[in-house]
Amino acid sequence: MPTKVAIIGVGHTAFRATSPGLSYKELMFEAATRAYEDAGLDARSEIDSFLTCSEDLAEGTSIFDEYVPDQIGGAERPVYTVSGDTIQGLATAYMQIASGIVDVVSVEAHSKASNVVTPGELHAFALDPIFVRPLGFNAHAMAGLEASAYLATTSTTREQCAHVVAKNRRNALANPSAAHAAAIDPQDVLSSPPAFAPLTELEVSAPADGALVIVLASEERAKKLKRQPVWLRGIGWSTGSGITSGTDGSSADYARSAAEMAYRMAGIGDPRQGIDFAEVDDSYSYKEPQHLEALGLFGPGRAGAATADGATARDGDLPVNVSGGSLGVGQLFEASGGQKVAEVVAQLRGEAGPRQLKKAKTGLAQSWRGIPTATGAVVVLSRD
Amino acid sequence: MRKVAVVGAGLTRFMRRAQETGPELAWLAASQALESCGLGLKDVDSVAIGTAPDAFDGVHMKGEYLAPGAGGWGRPVTRPYAGGGTGVLVPIHAWFNVASGLFDVCLVVAEEKMSTCHPHPQGAFVTIFDNILERPLEPNLIWIFALEMQRYMDTYGITKEEIALVSVKNKRNGLDHPSTHVAEEITVKDVMESEVMVSPVNRLDVSPVSDGAAAIVLVSEDVARRISDNPVWIDGIGWNLDTAYWTNRDLAYPSYVERAARMAYKMAGITEPRKQINVVEPYDPFSYKELHHLEGLLLCDKGQAAKITADGVTQRNGDMPVSPSGGLLGVGNPIAAAGLMKVAEIFWQLRGEAGRRQVPGQPKVGLAQAWGDLMQVGTVVVMRVD
Amino acid sequence: MTERTLPGTPLSDEDMQQGKVLTLNWPASLRYEWDTGVAIGRFLRELKNGRIIGRSCHRCQRVLIPPRMFCERCFRPTDAWQFVQDSGSVNTYSLSHLRWDASRVEEPILVAVIEIDGSSQGGLLHYLGDVRPEEIHIGMKVKAVWKPAEEREGSILDIRHFRPIDTAQDGPA
Numbered sequence: 001m002p003t004k005v006a007i008i009g010v011g012h013t014a015f016r017a018t019s020p021g022l023s024y025k026e027l028m029f030e031a032a033t034r035a036y037e038d039a040g041l042d043a044r045s046e047i048d049s050f051l052t053c054s055e056d057l058a059e060g061t062s063i064f065d066e067y068v069p070d071q072i073g074g075a076e077r078p079v080y081t082v083s084g085d086t087i088q089g090l091a092t093a094y095m096q097i098a099s100g101i102v103d104v105v106s107v108e109a110h111s112k113a114s115n116v117v118t119p120g121e122l123h124a125f126a127l128d129p130i131f132v133r134p135l136g137f138n139a140h141a142m143a144g145l146e147a148s149a150y151l152a153t154t155s156t157t158r159e160q161c162a163h164v165v166a167k168n169r170r171n172a173l174a175n176p177s178a179a180h181a182a183a184i185d186p187q188d189v190l191s192s193p194p195a196f197a198p199l200t201e202l203e204v205s206a207p208a209d210g211a212l213v214i215v216l217a218s219e220e221r222a223k224k225l226k227r228q229p230v231w232l233r234g235i236g237w238s239t240g241s242g243i244t245s246g247t248d249g250s251s252a253d254y255a256r257s258a259a260e261m262a263y264r265m266a267g268i269g270d271p272r273q274g275i276d277f278a279e280v281d282d283s284y285s286y287k288e289p290q291h292l293e294a295l296g297l298f299g300p301g302r303a304g305a306a307t308a309d310g311a312t313a314r315d316g317d318l319p320v321n322v323s324g325g326s327l328g329v330g331q332l333f334e335a336s337g338g339q340k341v342a343e344v345v346a347q348l349r350g351e352a353g354p355r356q357l358k359k360a361k362t363g364l365a366q367s368w369r370g371i372p373t374a375t376g377a378v379v380v381l382s383r384d
Numbered sequence: 385m386r387k388v389a390v391v392g393a394g395l396t397r398f399m400r401r402a403q404e405t406g407p408e409l410a411w412l413a414a415s416q417a418l419e420s421c422g423l424g425l426k427d428v429d430s431v432a433i434g435t436a437p438d439a440f441d442g443v444h445m446k447g448e449y450l451a452p453g454a455g456g457w458g459r460p461v462t463r464p465y466a467g468g469g470t471g472v473l474v475p476i477h478a479w480f481n482v483a484s485g486l487f488d489v490c491l492v493v494a495e496e497k498m499s500t501c502h503p504h505p506q507g508a509f510v511t512i513f514d515n516i517l518e519r520p521l522e523p524n525l526i527w528i529f530a531l532e533m534q535r536y537m538d539t540y541g542i543t544k545e546e547i548a549l550v551s552v553k554n555k556r557n558g559l560d561h562p563s564t565h566v567a568e569e570i571t572v573k574d575v576m577e578s579e580v581m582v583s584p585v586n587r588l589d590v591s592p593v594s595d596g597a598a599a600i601v602l603v604s605e606d607v608a609r610r611i612s613d614n615p616v617w618i619d620g621i622g623w624n625l626d627t628a629y630w631t632n633r634d635l636a637y638p639s640y641v642e643r644a645a646r647m648a649y650k651m652a653g654i655t656e657p658r659k660q661i662n663v664v665e666p667y668d669p670f671s672y673k674e675l676h677h678l679e680g681l682l683l684c685d686k687g688q689a690a691k692i693t694a695d696g697v698t699q700r701n702g703d704m705p706v707s708p709s710g711g712l713l714g715v716g717n718p719i720a721a722a723g724l725m726k727v728a729e730i731f732w733q734l735r736g737e738a739g740r741r742q743v744p745g746q747p748k749v750g751l752a753q754a755w756g757d758l759m760q761v762g763t764v765v766v767m768r769v770d
Numbered sequence: 771m772t773e774r775t776l777p778g779t780p781l782s783d784e785d786m787q788q789g790k791v792l793t794l795n796w797p798a799s800l801r802y803e804w805d806t807g808v809a810i811g812r813f814l815r816e817l818k819n820g821r822i823i824g825r826s827c828h829r830c831q832r833v834l835i836p837p838r839m840f841c842e843r844c845f846r847p848t849d850a851w852q853f854v855q856d857s858g859s860v861n862t863y864s865l866s867h868l869r870w871d872a873s874r875v876e877e878p879i880l881v882a883v884i885e886i887d888g889s890s891q892g893g894l895l896h897y898l899g900d901v902r903p904e905e906i907h908i909g910m911k912v913k914a915v916w917k918p919a920e921e922r923e924g925s926i927l928d929i930r931h932f933r934p935i936d937t938a939q940d941g942p943a
Contacts, residue, residue: 019805022807023805024804024807025807025838044844056511060511060802063436063756065467066757067514069628070838071842075627075628077624080465083445083446083464091462092464094486095484095486098484099386099483101483101651116802118800122444126444238458239451369448395776396777396778398778399779403781509870517895518895524866524870527895531862531881532862562776565780581866582867583878629838629842629893631836631895635861635883
């Protein structure tokens with residue numbers, strides 16, 4: 001029986017295309033303050049361990065870990081960085097708590113994407129320096145390659161992918177924290193300029209700035225707090241074969257193995273039965289159906305058609321990215337998965353306002369670390 | 385609390401410049417570590433990768449780049465990161481992997497390839513300074529250490545000659561380490577007469593830039609009892625990060641190391657560290673840091689580490705052997721790999737497998753520590769053999 | 771560990787210079803424009819005005835340099851802006867014979883942490899100047915040497931360096 005761990009506090013800033021008035025430290029301080037207030041905990045005496053999820057070159061600072069403790073309450077305390085997505089940070093927090101060494105852990109992630117003047121260079125810097133980078137193409141083109149493979153393998157259509165974009169950006173209209181809400185239709189997506197064919201400009205999620213903090217606690221501790229805990233029932237993560245590995249690049253194997261781990265822990269046999277709604281990675285339009293299939297929420301090649309039929313809409317059978325997802329809220333570097341977790345928590349608590357789902361007992365959040373990685377993480381959360 | 389053991393370790397040579405790529409170095413260390421305990425990649429449940437700034441290798445998201453070489457393909461991989469403290473943070477993070485009950489076998493790999501960065505790896509370090517208030521001053525990495533060393537010397541009245549003894553000891557110890565690329569027999573005079581880099585730091589007070597990798601295998605108690613006759617238990621872990629505002633701190637004393645050490649001691653049930661710890665590998669990228677850290681680890685009184693060094697207490701055959709491996713000064717400093725090398729050294733020392741480096745008296749309890757960020761983080765593990 | 775030779779293939783300078791191994795050169799052109807935010811933004815504007823400003827925390831009674839909108843000890847917002855002096859004392863110092871990229875300089879760069887008067891152990895990394903290196907010591911009283919107003923641009927470099935306090939010129943320290 002896995003140790004029970006709960007999310008007991010969430011705080012985040014609004015996510016915006018730019019945030020010129022505030023430093024990253026000030027964004028983080030706001031998110032942390034909100035999260036600790038939400039949890040009803042004193043930052044300096046009631047949190048045992050702090051984690052932050054970041055990558056140096058996205059910040060423009062080497063060893064960014066140096067600059068995180070003060071504004072999250074972690075100065076002179078146990079703090080370290082997980083160079084990974086927020087859900088990998090949650091996994092680390094889970095392990096710390098389950099090992100019995102700490103009771104309460106704070107996990108932070110943020111994006112100051114607007115401060116990166118050369119995002120193309122940044123993405124290129126992640127490509128294999130010998131085999132791929134010298135070819136000189138934009139890193140998003142790798143997603144174009146994968147999209148082609150995925151569409152061909154599954155018979156998913158470009159129109160179905162366009163539905164994903166229209167759905168998520170419209171969903172974001174009900175999310176006051178979203179940076180890229182828009183009332184667009186699939187036709188707008190298809191007629192936007194070609195970017196990395198088969199992907200058009202609107203099929204690539206646009207960056208946003210913001211910060212978030214999630215607080216986790218042991219069962220014993222969580223039950224003593226006033227806030228209703230949201231239970232972490234399963235978590236998994238995996239680094240799979242990359243797009244340029246020469247293996248099948250269309251199946252998001254990292255998401256499948258991460259989900260298998262999380263489902264095993266949560267005791268979920270049929271995910272479609274066990275999960276009411278999902279926030280999955282939608283960095284690019286096709287990623288949403290690809291991930292839904294890898295997560296076992298739809299059969300192979302079925303998610304695109306189901307999306308076009310409205311199955312993943314807010315009032316559909318399996319609402320997906322009700323928050324707006326990365327397409328609607330914004331691409332948030334390592335906070336992307338955290339934003340999805342924040343939405344699942346809000347839904348489970350019944351605090352999602354105009355976008356509140358009626359059936360929200362168990363939800364799933366999934367992340368992918370983007371081109372050129374094959375790293376993804378999955379967390380299953382529930383009200384009880 | 386589930387018990388966690390180290391059952392295998394592997395190292396590459398440390399080199400000024402390696403022909404191997406980062407993932408290849410990682411593989412060389414990782415495969416050795418597995419082989420040393422009779423495990424294969426199929427037995428590995430999860431992987432923890434340690435590596436310091438991406439700016440060295442010139443690769444964004446370096447953990448992802450290294451993952452295939454570190455045995456990560458198709459597995460849960462994480463990259464914990466605390467600058468120079470990373471080498472001892474990775475086994476701490478890996479301890480969570482196993483102690484949590486989520487995994488039984490965690491492969492711990494640390495890699496650094498600093499030679500990739502041109503014209504000099506120190507150039508990459510300018511980006512560790514505050515982006516607005518410090519980088520315009522074009523600081524060299526060594527500035528912060530020189531400033532700290534000066535404050536330390538001034539506070540306790542310690543001389544450069546006393547500090548130089550650390551370099552003499554560690555570079556001599558390193559002669560017995562098969563990974564070394566910087567061991568030599570030197571004198572205090574040699575240190576004093578080596579070129580001044582950033583006063584009071586001379587060239588021989590500083591560990592080199594290196595390429596290399598290290599790996600260890602952490603397993604649950606069940607697995608340890610099954611595959612190993614002499615597992616080395618991780619009894620205590622501690623980590624602590626001080627404020628980023630280093631110019632507001634007391635630079636004479638590493639209080640973050642003390643806090644990390646107290647956390648590890650409490651967990652390991654160590655109440656009298658000076659009596660209970662038999663062999664120590666503190667982080668020694670600079671000569672004075674070994675002294676600074678011995679004090680922070682509560683292994684001697686404040687300002688007294690130079691004296692016990694002069695008295696021979698920290699020699700391999702002294703009462704409390706310190707850096708018997710040769711440390712970063714004597715073996716080399718591929719940052720994260722150097723920290724993990726120290727953990728590997730304690731593993732070998734406690735098993736009596738350190739060959740010519742073996743300290744006498746069959747040590748039972750050892751400690752490895754690393755340090756990093758802006759002179760700000762302490763990471764500590766306490767290890768024990770039955 | 772056995773005494774056997776460990777794996778790894780060291781390359782010499784000659785291997786590189788003579789092209790015995792192939793290398794790939796990738797000049798990084800990563801660029802960033804960081805938002806300075808409320809605290810540091812104001813700090814920089816005041817440097818342009820020739821003044822140093824901090825933030826005070828009314829709970830722990832500290833005046834923070836560099837300023838921040840939060841107090842890391844109390845974990846609450848700081849309360850007020852507060853000007854501090856442009857003088858201070860040397861907390862620690864160094865003579866650097868190396869530039870940032872490890873190339874050597876003829877005359878050492880004089881580096882110090884300056885504890886700013888009027889702040890609570892608030893320090894800044896900066897240069898020392900107008901001083902002979904052998905005269906520098908911990909505790910030395912120093913004062914900022916500002917660039918002329920028209921050359922200041924809201925940067926830490928608006929202070930050229932800190933020089934020893936000259937009691938004749940500056941009054942008693």
